[in-house]
Amino acid sequence: MSQHPFMFKQQANTSLREKVTNDLREAILNGHLAPGSRVKEMEVAEQMGVSRGPIREAIRQLEREGLLISYPYKETVVADLDAEEVRNILIPIRHHIEWFVVQRYLHEMDQKFFAAMQAIVDEMREAALNGENLRLVDLDIQFHQTILELANERTVLLTWQSIVNQIRLHFSKNLPYYQLDHFEKDHQELLDAIRSKDLPKIQGAIAKHLDSDDNLLCFDRPLR
Amino acid sequence: MSQHPFMFKQQANTSLREKVTNDLREAILNGHLAPGSRVKEMEVAEQMGVSRGPIREAIRQLEREGLLISYPYKETVVADLDAEEVRNILIPIRHHIEWFVVQRYLHEMDQKFFAAMQAIVDEMREAALNGENLRLVDLDIQFHQTILELANERTVLLTWQSIVNQIRLHFSKNLPYYQLDHFEKDHQELLDAIRSKDLPKIQGAIAKHLDSDDNLLCFDRPLR
DNA sequence: TAAATGTATATTGTCAACAATATTTATTTG
DNA sequence: CAAATAAATATTGTTGACAATATACATTTA
Incomplete structure (x- = not known):
């Protein structure tokens, strides 16, 4: 060497x-x-x-x-973000660029990438158990950002930067309405789908992930 | 009165x-x-x-x-925009928020709205005939913006503002690669679909419009 | 001569003073 | 007293000077 x-x-x-x-x-x-x-x-x-x-x-x-x-x-x-706008506009945008990047850069996902992704998911479990809310939000963001960074494309990163902080703020604000223990499960499923490198399967997982981002919300009352 | x-x-x-x-x-x-x-x-x-x-x-x-x-x-x-990034990232984002707005504000589309939209499409024909390229780009932008302005939602408008000028620049730059006379036809079809107020039909039309934005390109050589 | 070093210039980054505008408080006036 | 007006204050907008950094050019030195 x-x-x-x-x-x-x-x-x-x-x-x-x-x-x-x-x-x-x-x-x-x-x-x-x-x-x-x-x-x-x-x-x-x-x-x-x-x-x-x-x-x-x-x-x-x-x-x-x-x-x-x-x-x-x-x-x-x-700014005082409207939860519905974030869910209806920004999060779907995130999923769209994510799907684009995954499709195009699937072949560049190596052992090191998956290890980093798995580490994030593992940390999610810990954070959920310890009730570290903001850490959980951070890990969620980091999970998706790690994927997007595969693409070193200006437009992808610029778009991400223009939405990421609103999404982060939204989750910070509305975390009491989400079920903490679902974070690990949902992201693990998505990660496993990506690991399979089976595109239709991944597309399904991303769509499902979008739904879960939507439906974990329980607007009648905070869960905690 | x-x-x-x-x-x-x-x-x-x-x-x-x-x-x-x-x-x-x-x-x-x-x-x-x-x-x-x-x-x-x-x-x-x-x-x-x-x-x-x-x-x-x-x-x-x-x-x-x-x-x-x-x-x-x-x-x-x-900035020197990458045509593929605009087509793969920004234009689909436009279509996504457009679809969202159309769904949600369909009931607010009145006679006045459709008249304004039709006027834009009519102008497209003129512009195409006279070879007024930049005017054509402007009208394209205006068409979609008129729809988006139905929603007076901060996130919709902010997202639009963060992509509209890149899209405009992209079209200005690549207009020689597009077929001018297709502008009127494509937007007329989309407008007619919206006028029908039949959601599945509209969704189809938006998807088709996305395709045409993509496929009008002929990257081997400029059309003119 | 070519590489390294030093100098001059152009350009961006920061600051503190001043101008314009909006808000608040005090004063007038019916 | 209440509405209108005027003065005082707070805050944002703009400017020109100065500082820090980068680039281009000149000079040294082997």
């Missing part, structure tokens, strides 16, 4: 704006900034110790990600 | 940033800024007679719309 020569890891050249965007997004997804609550530029800027420039650029980006809503000359508030 | 009291139309409170975003977007869609070409902040700012602040915010927005690509500390360039 050939020895690689030592190399320094490339310095991450993250601009302030990027860090601000990430921190702001995180705060929204954590629920630290509640839906409907106002986001004041100066307040955020002072807390982060930066000027308003990067904050404003971050706002423009998060606006497009569906997390913020800006009313010109007035204010910007955290 | 009751007379509405006279009211002045609300002044459009468009910020500079918004105007910049629109102008920049227009320049890209017109092909005035070619795919791959660099967008220098100072150059744009000077030409528009504004400072760089609004320009930078516009860039963040257009980045999310898929029209620009920004490399931090380096440059931002006009």
Whole structure:
């Protein structure tokens, strides 16, 4: 085996704006900034110790990600997602691009890929048992993202980025309405179908997964 | 019939940033800024007679719309869309949300709506005859947007906004590969199906429309 | 001459001050 | 007192200057 020569890891050249965007997004997804609550530029800027420039650029980006809503000359508030819209529009979009990627990149799914996927599903069981809700949401997102990252296509990733955080926020908000122990089961089934590399079977599994995302909801009352 | 009291139309409170975003977007869609070409902040700012602040915010927005690509500390360039990605990802997304909206808002489609839609299709014939290519693309977009605007749902419109300009750019770029006279025919068929208010029939028509968007392409050589 | 190093220039990133707009509070006026 | 008006405050929008980074060019050095 050939020895690689030592190399320094490339310095991450993250601009302030990027860090601000990430921190702001995180705060929204954590629920630290509640839906409907106002986001004041100066307040955020002072807390982060930066000027308003990067904050404003971050706002423009998060606006497009569906997390913020800006009313010109007035204010910007955290978006309050409509559960039905997410279920009827965004999640089906996720399934569509997923199906596209699976079809096209099935042959690139190797042992390493399946190991990573299985690890995610295994963690889901743990998280469900321990009642780690947000971790469960993270793993769900990670499961689907791992598939999508097989395709290194700009449009796939851009589309994913424009919906992923709304989906994440939706699940965080509505997790009390989902049955936690179904996460592992549903994703295991989907993963097994993909492992079989039998396209019609996979298509069925994806369709079924879509249904389960829909039907796990029990809107009359929270399950917990 | 009751007379509405006279009211002045609300002044459009468009910020500079918004105007910049629109102008920049227009320049890209017109092909005035070619795919791959660099967008220098100072150059744009000077030409528009504004400072760089609004320009930078516009860039963040257009980045999310898929029209620009920004490399931090380096440059931002006009996106060069991959025709296959648009056809495989974005156009199916359009059809999906369209199908969703049609299902849900069928009952709100009145005489006025159908008249507007028919007018668009009629204009398509004219445009095709006169070889007004960009007009044809505009009408195509307008046709589908008119449907989507029935739903005043945030997620529908946000999703549409995040794909519409990429689709428009795609058609502008690839119009030489499409058969102009098919536009009117395909959209007339779809419109007629919707007019029938027969859901299975509509679903078929939408599926067929998707196919025609795909198959009109003739990648070996431009048709003109 | 070619590789490495240093310098100049162009461009993007950030900031702090100022302008425009919206909201709130105080004041007037019938 | 209630409605209308005016002043004060808070917040967003815009700008021009300065800082950080990358690229292009010139210089050194073997």
